[in-house]
Amino acid sequence: MSGTTRAIGASTPRLDAADKATGRAEYADDVARPGMLYAAIHTSPHAHARIRGYRLEAARAIPGVKAIVTGADLAGPHCGGIIKDESMVARGKVRYVGEPVAAVAATDPETAGRAAAAIEVDYEPLEPVLSIDAALAPGAPLLHEDYPSYVKTVQGGGHGNVVFESTVEEGDVERGFAECDTIVEATWETQAQHHVYLETNGCVADVDASGRITLYATCQSVHHIQQRVAEELGEPMSRIRVRATRVGGGFGGKHASNIHSIAAWLARAARRPVKLVLSRMQDFEIQRSRHPARVWMRTGARRDGTILARDVRVTIDGGAYADESPPVLAFALLMSRGPYRIPNVRARGAAVYTNKLRAGSFRGFGNPQASFAGESQIDELARALGLDPVELRLKNAMRPGDTAFGGQQVPSCVLRECIERVRAAQRAAPPLAPRPGRRRGVGYAALSHISGLMGTAASVQLRTDGSIALATGCVDIGQGSDTVLVQICADALSVPIDRVSYAPQDSDSSPYNWKTAGSRSTYMTGRAVALATHELRAKMLAHAGDMMECAVEDLELRPGGLVGLKGLPKAVSFKEVALRSLFHSGGPIAATHGFVFDGPGFDPKRAAIHQLAFANLGVYTYGAHCVEVDVDEATGAVEVRRAWCAHDPGRAINPAACEGQIQGGFVQGIGYALTEAMHWNAEGWLTTTTLADYKVPGVLDCPVEILPILLEDPDPTHPVGAKGVGEISLVGAAPAIANAVADATGARVRRLPMFPERVLAAIDARA
Amino acid sequence: MSTPYPLALQVNGAEHRLEAALGDTLLTVLRDALALTGAKRGCNQGVCGACTVLADGEPVRACLTLAHECAGREIVTIEGAAGRAQALQEAFVETGAVQCGFCSPGMILTAAAMLERTPRPSADEVRAGLSGNLCRCSGYRKIVDAVLRAAETGAP
Numbered sequence: 001m002s003g004t005t006r007a008i009g010a011s012t013p014r015l016d017a018a019d020k021a022t023g024r025a026e027y028a029d030d031v032a033r034p035g036m037l038y039a040a041i042h043t044s045p046h047a048h049a050r051i052r053g054y055r056l057e058a059a060r061a062i063p064g065v066k067a068i069v070t071g072a073d074l075a076g077p078h079c080g081g082i083i084k085d086e087s088m089v090a091r092g093k094v095r096y097v098g099e100p101v102a103a104v105a106a107t108d109p110e111t112a113g114r115a116a117a118a119i120e121v122d123y124e125p126l127e128p129v130l131s132i133d134a135a136l137a138p139g140a141p142l143l144h145e146d147y148p149s150y151v152k153t154v155q156g157g158g159h160g161n162v163v164f165e166s167t168v169e170e171g172d173v174e175r176g177f178a179e180c181d182t183i184v185e186a187t188w189e190t191q192a193q194h195h196v197y198l199e200t201n202g203c204v205a206d207v208d209a210s211g212r213i214t215l216y217a218t219c220q221s222v223h224h225i226q227q228r229v230a231e232e233l234g235e236p237m238s239r240i241r242v243r244a245t246r247v248g249g250g251f252g253g254k255h256a257s258n259i260h261s262i263a264a265w266l267a268r269a270a271r272r273p274v275k276l277v278l279s280r281m282q283d284f285e286i287q288r289s290r291h292p293a294r295v296w297m298r299t300g301a302r303r304d305g306t307i308l309a310r311d312v313r314v315t316i317d318g319g320a321y322a323d324e325s326p327p328v329l330a331f332a333l334l335m336s337r338g339p340y341r342i343p344n345v346r347a348r349g350a351a352v353y354t355n356k357l358r359a360g361s362f363r364g365f366g367n368p369q370a371s372f373a374g375e376s377q378i379d380e381l382a383r384a385l386g387l388d389p390v391e392l393r394l395k396n397a398m399r400p401g402d403t404a405f406g407g408q409q410v411p412s413c414v415l416r417e418c419i420e421r422v423r424a425a426q427r428a429a430p431p432l433a434p435r436p437g438r439r440r441g442v443g444y445a446a447l448s449h450i451s452g453l454m455g456t457a458a459s460v461q462l463r464t465d466g467s468i469a470l471a472t473g474c475v476d477i478g479q480g481s482d483t484v485l486v487q488i489c490a491d492a493l494s495v496p497i498d499r500v501s502y503a504p505q506d507s508d509s510s511p512y513n514w515k516t517a518g519s520r521s522t523y524m525t526g527r528a529v530a531l532a533t534h535e536l537r538a539k540m541l542a543h544a545g546d547m548m549e550c551a552v553e554d555l556e557l558r559p560g561g562l563v564g565l566k567g568l569p570k571a572v573s574f575k576e577v578a579l580r581s582l583f584h585s586g587g588p589i590a591a592t593h594g595f596v597f598d599g600p601g602f603d604p605k606r607a608a609i610h611q612l613a614f615a616n617l618g619v620y621t622y623g624a625h626c627v628e629v630d631v632d633e634a635t636g637a638v639e640v641r642r643a644w645c646a647h648d649p650g651r652a653i654n655p656a657a658c659e660g661q662i663q664g665g666f667v668q669g670i671g672y673a674l675t676e677a678m679h680w681n682a683e684g685w686l687t688t689t690t691l692a693d694y695k696v697p698g699v700l701d702c703p704v705e706i707l708p709i710l711l712e713d714p715d716p717t718h719p720v721g722a723k724g725v726g727e728i729s730l731v732g733a734a735p736a737i738a739n740a741v742a743d744a745t746g747a748r749v750r751r752l753p754m755f756p757e758r759v760l761a762a763i764d765a766r767a
Numbered sequence: 768m769s770t771p772y773p774l775a776l777q778v779n780g781a782e783h784r785l786e787a788a789l790g791d792t793l794l795t796v797l798r799d800a801l802a803l804t805g806a807k808r809g810c811n812q813g814v815c816g817a818c819t820v821l822a823d824g825e826p827v828r829a830c831l832t833l834a835h836e837c838a839g840r841e842i843v844t845i846e847g848a849a850g851r852a853q854a855l856q857e858a859f860v861e862t863g864a865v866q867c868g869f870c871s872p873g874m875i876l877t878a879a880a881m882l883e884r885t886p887r888p889s890a891d892e893v894r895a896g897l898s899g900n901l902c903r904c905s906g907y908r909k910i911v912d913a914v915l916r917a918a919e920t921g922a923p
Contacts, residue, residue, distance in 0.1 A: 011863065013860045013861055013863070014860070014863070014865060014866075016865075016868065017859065017860040017863075017865040017868070018856070018860050019868075020865045020867075020868025020869075020871050021845075021856040021859045021860055021865050021868070021871050021872070021875060022805070022845060022846070022848065022856055023803075023804065023805020023806075023844065023845035023846050023872050024805075025868055026804075027804075027807070027869065029798075029804075029807075029808060030798075030804040032802075110769065195903075196903055197867070197869075197903060198807070198809045198815060198817055198867065198869040198870050198901065198902070198903050199807070199809070199867070199869045200808075200809075246867075246868065247867060248807070248809075248867045248868065248869030249866075249867040249869060249903050249904060250867075251903070277808075279811060280809070280810040280811060280812055477867065478866040478867025478868070478904045479866070480866070656862075656863035656909075657863065659863070659909070660863055660866055660904070660905055660906075660909055662906075663905060663906030663907075663908045663909070664866065664902075664903070664904045664905045664906045665906075666906060667905075667906035667907065668903070690810070690812045690814065691810045691812055691814035691815055691901065692812065692814050696901055696903065698898055698899075698900075698901060699894045699897050699898055699900075699902075699907040699910070699911065700894055700895070700898045702906060702907050702908075704890055704894070704908065704911065706906055706908055
């Protein structure tokens with residue numbers, strides 16, 4: 001890369017790509033330490049049971065077994081993100097099949113596995129609660145009898161098996177409906193989707209002579225894991241160090257810590273390193289899923305298509321532990337208005353406990369469920385009004401200066417442009433030849449999402465040779481943040497990106513970052529990087545001004561690492577500035593910048609908000625999807641033929657990375673729409689524990705033409721105008737496909753995934 | 768532990784004399800005994816393709832292949848990539864086909880074997896050739912583009 005090329009806006013190859021393509025990149029299971037033991041987990045065979053006792057003699061007697069932990073060993077408080085209701089291994093009760101009950105460390109994986117199987121647990125089976133209806137039924141068995149005594153960081157009105165309830169309301173819904181000419185109403189159901197990051201969750205816990213633990217983990221935040229493990233082991237955080245390995249995908253599934261404490265506990269007990277890497281089956285059974293949801297929605301409009309009112313009820317199935325259920329529910333409610341101007345909206349919701357795998361954070365975070373219902377209903381409303389669904393969207397679409405649901409001001413909004421661009425692109429594309437036995441349909445979805453949340457920081461330092469050391473706590477989970485953050489830093493100093501090193505994440509040294517989540521890395525950590533770099537630049541210019549005996553205002557950065565005097569050839573190199581700094585300011589020039597998302601919050605004058613789990617969210621991003629599908633008349637199978645995905649990245653720092661996020665997100669959305677479903681049997685056993693049973697889209701299940709359209713509208717709150725596109729790309733797939741199926745067949749499928757038999761049943765129901 | 772038996776394996780052009788149990792898979796031996804961790808354990812169920820290596824030029828699932836079955840066969844892992852595989856590595860990097868990277872070694876070796884048979888594939892032939900390898904990040908488009916690019920520019 002030449003020194004004069006701007007780093008921002010270039011589709012620079014990713015910094016980590018060559019290591020990954022050559023097999024050099026080190027993922028969690030690639031870490032090995034001398035004398036390392038292997039952990040195996042004993043899991044619950046019951047969906048709901050009381051633990052009466054453990055018999056460990058047989059396991060202990062196996063040669064090579066070095067440590068065992070059960071719930072009886074845990075004395076500290078329960079852990080968890082929002083509601084502290086869980087432990088690294090079950091205590092007192094098990095609440096889902098596959099829940100860790102005990103764990104073993106042994107000299108090799110086979111011995112560890114045999115020992116885990118040899119652990120005997122005495123259970124008193126209890127009636128399992130396996131659905132939303134069962135959880136809410138009068139007299140339903142309680143999953144968490146101790147719920148009232150749990151520590152909660154957000155109070156949310158839980159009772160019985162209800163984890164959390166919340167409400168958002170604007171305007172007067174009843175009056176709004178009274179003024180409507182047409183009202184539509186329906187219920188949608190969505191399934192549990194698994195993240196299926198190709199690298200299963202895992203870590204290696206090492207321990208030094210003093211007992212201090214170092215974890216090498218595939219994760220979405222070293223700081224989060226450090227906090228959780230310290231809490232669970234009763235150690236100060238200074239005694240727990242977490243280092244991120246390369247991460248083979250996350251998508252939200254590695255956002256919280258659940259297995260790391262097990263490895264750390266065993267390592268501390270055995271005084272030896274311990275590797276714990278989940279098998280694919282255990283990863284399915286004990287990690288987390290997207291929330292299954294039921295969304296009831298009613299929307300009304302005037303004859304001319306002006307939408308006046310919407311009423312929504314969202315119930316999500318959180319599984320056995322609260323995890324991120326409260327904020328997922330709250331975000332689903334906030335997204336349930338859709339990206340439209342609707343003056344009267346009421347959204348009410350609840351998250352419930354059931355005896356299944358916990359549900360948690362997953363790309364979209366409640367928005368895919370809400371948007372599947374909302375964007376399907378917009379099409380149904382258009383049909384009832386006799387209007388074109390795209391025109392109905394354009395008529396009601398949010399515009400710059402509008403407020404989002406909850407009252408937050410939205411200064412920039414390119415939603416209408418996104419909708420118009422995908423429609424124009426689809427119309428301009430050469431038509432695909434019709435195929436016998438297939439019906440063709442076109443469907444649209446309009447979308448919004450956020451980019452932001454919580455705290456982050458960056459530090460940047462001028463090395464003595466004039467090159468730059470950048471560090472943040474942001475873990476690259478495959479989305480490309482390492483590269484994008486380096487591009488932002490290099491651009492602010494007009495140096496090629498190979499002059500900037502980027503430190504791997506280490507809780508001992510990395511600036512704080514909440515998590516790789518919330519489409520926030522480019523927006524939040526990118527802002528911190530830009531502002532830290534600006535501060536570094538100011539300090540460098542002050543030194544250069546002294547060196548050239550001139551005012552800072554007369555200086556400029558020149559490409560390739562020079563500070564020059566404006567209008568004159570005179571310049572000093574970054575290296576000269578750096579060397580001077582060692583003698584004039586006591587060390588290398590450095591700057592840090594940290595902040596918490598500081599954008600506008602909700603407006604209590606506009607919206608009545610009850611228990612939302614957030615104070616403010618982030619900046620809004622917008623998008624629109626258009627898909628063409630073929631529906632097989634005989635089998636009901638749906639094939640996505642082409643897709644156009646318009647998104648607003650603010651400013652695309654690395655356009656190829658944006659495109660990769662959009663194409664990958666859309667395909668994960670195709671899986672959600674058509675093939676992916678976790679299934680539990682009547683006893684609560686998960687039956688989809690292999691990739692043969694749980695169908696992730698392969699290349700033949702995806703269209704070649706997934707065409708990203710980047711509508712750059714720089715965000716005024718970001719120094720270089722960027723926003724995130726990581727999650728929103730998944731959100732539109734299911735509703736756009738459902739709308740295309742309806743366009744092709746006249747049949748409305750309101751349940752995900754749209755398996756062929758469900759499509760056929762909907763076609764039959766129509767007749 | 769299961770009884771180990773002597774095994775001679777040809778990997779990346781070198782002969783390795785080691786011991787492996789009869790039930791040990793090629794993947795376990797490559798990763799644990801030879802420290803060739805480029806082959807990834809994505810599912811250990813033979814579905815995802817992340818463990819793909821070449822045996823006598825043909826892609827095999829190292830997680831479903833017993834190590835002792837590979838005696839006398841020429842094994843190539845991503846660490847031994849040369850020729851077409853190397854051109855593919857470069858094309859994957861340049862095209863933006865590598866995201867989390869966990870599928871990349873298996874994809875690249877699968878594609879290398881396909882290009883050996885079909886040096887100038889169509890996009891549909893590339894798709895068919897990669898249909899046994901899962902990627903969760905990219906939506907496949909840039910992977911297909913990378914293979915086509917390598918076929919155009921990188922054939923030795």
